[in-house]
Amino acid sequence: MLIAAMVLFALSGWIGSSIPRNTSWTEPDPTTERTIAILVGTNGIHTEIAMPIITPEQDWRGIFPASDIIASSRDYTHVAVSWGERRFFLETPTWFDVNPVTVVRAMFGGEGVLHVAHYVRPAPSSDYRVMHLRPAEYRALAAAISAQIAPAETREVLPGYDTHDVFYTARGTYHLGNTCNQWTSDQLATAGAKIGVWSPFPGGVMKWIADFEPAR
Template sequence: MKQSARLILVLLLALSCCAPATPPACGPVGTLSGATVPVYLVDRGWHTEIGIPAAALTGPLGFYRQVFPGARTILFGYGKKTFFTAPATSLEDYLIGPFPGSAVIQVVALTVAPDQAYGTGPVVILTLKPAQVERLSAFIWGDLASGQDGAPRLVAVGHDPDSLFYAARSRYTLFHTCNGWVAQALGRAGLPVSDRMAVFAGQVMARGARAARALCPVPSAAP
């Protein structure tokens, strides 16, 4: 039993370590165009988040333009409810962290693009087609549990008033973690990002960087 607890603790400590910063492989300035939309993969240390320009949120997910009317970018992150909404303060909290449980989706509003808010180091910019953004928005909305009014069900307010936690339909497990959820979302959008064994933030950032390079236009040779 003690050995199992030590193994779990080692895993948690690894998850909490900051992954190496991954600069964006390429990408547009944070503006929208008719052809592509900049979507941001953000390394927050122990987990990753997806940033979508507020103006590009499609379908029902446009609900968050009403929640955060002054936002330029909306970040979406995933995690276990008890661990995400109330930061761990004891060894016991960390030991029970990986066990299955209800999940939440954190929604954070930024008045700037993520690369301006956090620097270029922990941000990868992905240039998505509008149809890909639609699929990404649909995936996120599909995992938001709704209340009786049909709107996403708010369960907690973050330390920052521009940070809110909403109930998720899916459950958090050792095989469906915060980073796996982000990789799955990008894959559902049609990007070459696999969620297989996506446990650590660094793994997802590396896969996102490879996808960003694949999306880069190849410069034509000079005549």
């Protein structure tokens, strides 16, 4: 019964991620119009969205200040934002720390947190792919992500895994129907990008983003 449920979930995730939202969207060409380059990354289980810290459309320094991380003096160029279940995020600094009990609890509902990492010129790769957005699309993405942060009066700033990252309490409840990868998909959809309807797995997100092509 359990195996059948897992197979059904995996199948529904594959089908749901293959049904597109924003079907008429096409990625803009940065050689012919002004765009903002973001990166969508995956570690095989989890996805994140990396954005330039400062553009005319959005300055992230006031929302995700470097003063909230230990290595605050570096010249960071990007912030990468992802969302997930609080206990799983905070209690699982590495995959060797995964606790099955924590996983099961998260599956049935848990408080959301944002994970924010600061990077210096992150390099594109097959697991860290570039997506170009028009200014209005990027503004919509920035507004959607900003709206995820818990109100200032209740927000907690929690230590990250390393010297360049941090957690913030956030809106939303994590569960099987609203996973970290679905969150990434929803933010991109709000920006107007073509992305799957339901993407519980990272592959369901990444398959909509052009693969990395190294320079020749």
